[in-house]
Amino acid sequence: MSSLVERLSELPLLSLIHQRDGKLTRELLLEPAGHGLGQVPSNRMPDATTTMVCGYCSTGCGLKVHLKDGQAINLTPTTEYPVNLGMACPKGWEALTVLDAPDRATTPLLRNTGGQLVPVDWDTAMVEFVSRMKRIQQQHGPHSIAFLSTGQIPTEEMSFLGALAKFGMGMLHGDGNTRQCMATSVVAYKQSFGFDAPPYTYADFEESDALVFVGANPCLAHPIMWERVMRNRRSPEIIVIDPRMTETAMYATQHLAITPKSDQTLFYGIARILIENGWIDENFIRQSTEDFEQFAKFVEPFGLSRVADETGLRPDQLHRFAETIHTRERTSFWWTMGINQSHQGVRSAQAIINLALMTGNIGRPGTGANSITGQCNAMGSRLFSNTTSLLGGHEFTNESHRQKVAGILNIDLARIPSENSWSYREIMEGILRGKIKGLWVICTNPAHSWINQNQARDILDRLDFLVVQDMYHTTETAQRAHMVLPAAGWGEKEGTFINSERRIGTIKKVRKAPGQALADFQIFKLVAHYWGCGEMFERWSSPAAVFEIMKELSCGRPCDLSGIEDYSFLEERGGVQWPYAAGLGDHRQERRLFEDGKFFHASGRAKFIAEEPRPLTELPSEKYPFLLLTGRGSASQWHTQTRTSKSAVLKKLYPEDPFVELNPADARSLGITPNEWVTVESQRGKIRAMALLTPAVATGIVFLPMHYEGTNRLTDPVFDPYSKQPSYKSCAVRIVPG
Ligand SMILES: Nc1nc2c(c(=O)[nH]1)N[C@H]1C(S)=C(S)[C@@H](COP(=O)(O)OP(=O)(O)OC[C@H]3O[C@@H](n4cnc5c(=O)[nH]c(N)nc54)[C@H](O)[C@@H]3O)O[C@H]1N2
Ligand SMILES: Nc1nc2c(c(=O)[nH]1)N[C@H]1C(S)=C(S)[C@@H](COP(=O)(O)OP(=O)(O)OC[C@H]3O[C@@H](n4cnc5c(=O)[nH]c(N)nc54)[C@H](O)[C@@H]3O)O[C@H]1N2
Ligand code: SF4
Ligand SMILES: [Mo]
16 A cells, blocks of 8 residues: 555645635645546547647646647646656646637737727737837937836747847846746845856755755645655655645644744754754865854854744744754755745845755755746746846846857947846836836736735836737736737747756747737747847847857856757757756756855855844734735636636636635634635725635734735735845735625
């Protein structure tokens, strides 16, 4: 008889919270792989197959697409792909279904004088796009137009957009939804390691003796990474640090339900325990790091009772956690949005990195200070979107970097900005201050996902020209646009994505996009032509041609891709992790960084960085007595739900109406019964949601999934000072029955 863990590894976890007959129920629903979802209709047997990676989360599962007459009719997870080994979550299984939705944007749309979005042809749309954007630039200066992009289009498209907008159209400001998501990890890694470099490979999930998940709920958010954890045969300790008893915490051997945003204090306290007991790796510290002495001094005031007090944990829990790190030979640390989306995200992430460094838990199998990325191509965006870093992991502020890029692209050096772009928040504030008048939004839905929606929507409505390029014309942002450009989606175009473990995988065109919708790549090509800078992008003729440019750009950088021959090279090898320099000679399918103990700073050493923790800006008060956390609600909902809400199968796997997790004791004192409608209200706005009474949240804490449009009407616009990432996971609210 196989153990539960063994059986779970064969059975993808589907959903935990359902809404049936007006009631919310929490259950563990398991579906054997290959059954139920996405079966091939018997009258349409495939005549060929091809493989590609999934277009939702950063796990980057391999999918085998079954074709009939060259068109995809179904898909199954690829058994031989090193990421998912034959598994997929419901979103992956249903990836083709959402392409057929009736609200796909099928022609460009232009708002007429009566305020209606009406279909126009591409020529009309492009002429209008260019003339209005150029008019704004003439009236208000070149930097009065900006773009907001994404971590969900291929790297080739991101590179093209970034180069076109900044070098072709003269924009200075452009950012992406990766600011909402990964900016904290980017800054933390750059400062600590000298480059934005998540060091791990997924095999580390299976090779750890202890796995520490911080502010991460992979059971829902990265279900196939979680399946990899379930395959671990080393009887690992699983330590989950999350204020909520999440689906992931239910599997933990140690669940540390900390007071929200006290992670930094917790890790400084653990560091102190490790130092006090001599549970540190002195050799590694001496050879591979700097500033440890300072750090050891810094953590001295973080004694057991202070840390227990501030984190809400017992001293014995703290001690056991530290002891686990010491006694287990290989400890890996994994963090996601519970850390990144915080008013002190960067220093909290670095507090985790410090623990890995001081115990030598990096560069070996089953170890690492590992940030899990979110979107399918968040990693591509971090390196190639020309937003925070200059194409190919370079810096805008570094002259030799600018010269290198100008040389490769054969463009005038003066076309490359020597300063960094405004961040997403600064772009929004720029609109408010009348500095930015035209905005081009590509593959993101800010009128749902940006923090503090009441203000965000007002800001977007102030624009002279808002262009939204999306697969669907019904998104909250598209509905406010002056122009909608219809984009092909995953499955309807080509290119590459980079997953969380730095693995580059390909996507392919297996469906024709509906109507006149075009791949983002083609739209950028059109814009370049109509703008009058088509010549600059002559070499950028296809995604494959841009991949060649990316190889040149990345050459010599830590994210070197120059040894990858072409797309088929990637496919034959089951994807390739960067770095993969020409002549590398290391063809292992799983490679981790820092195996030689050398980091990317000029000194070759990693840095210990620490700072006094800061209190929350909006604490619960008499008027707003609860602390609201937000995040992912189910494995079957993706972000603002423009895609996942189009699948009948996925819709069965999550509650249609917003729900708020509330502790039963709090519900009792408010007179709230299970499944009752309540109003959740912050200083900024209110929404109605069904009450899900559950001890998963402690008293005083409530949780709302981000997938429902109202959630961000409540959130508080507070940002990490270094990464400028929004702190989506804490604001004060009250709950009122009715
Ligand atoms: N099904 C599904 N999967 C997804 C996505 C999706 O929308 N749907 N989105 C993808 C993307 S882009 C991302 S970024 C990832 C996000 O993946 P995760 O970060 O794993 O998901 P979240 O639910 O946002 O946040 C994780 C946890 O942080 C906890 N948390 C809140 N505050 C704190 C705190 O102060 N300290 C600690 N330690 N924990 C805290 C929350 O309780 C929550 O359980 O998921 C990816 N995968
Ligand atoms: N309260 C709260 N808010 C949050 C979060 C949270 O935890 N709490 N998490 C934040 C995080 S981590 C993230 S990543 C963001 C995500 O926020 P968004 O990026 O706004 O969410 P998505 O729904 O993924 O939006 C992607 C859009 O691109 C479109 N699209 C899909 N594929 C293509 C394509 O190939 N081309 C084009 N042109 N369009 C395409 C989709 O239809 C959709 O409208 O939300 C953030 N907001
Ligand atoms: S785990 Fe992520 S990459 Fe894998 S099938 Fe699900 S959504 Fe796609
Ligand atoms: Mo994200």
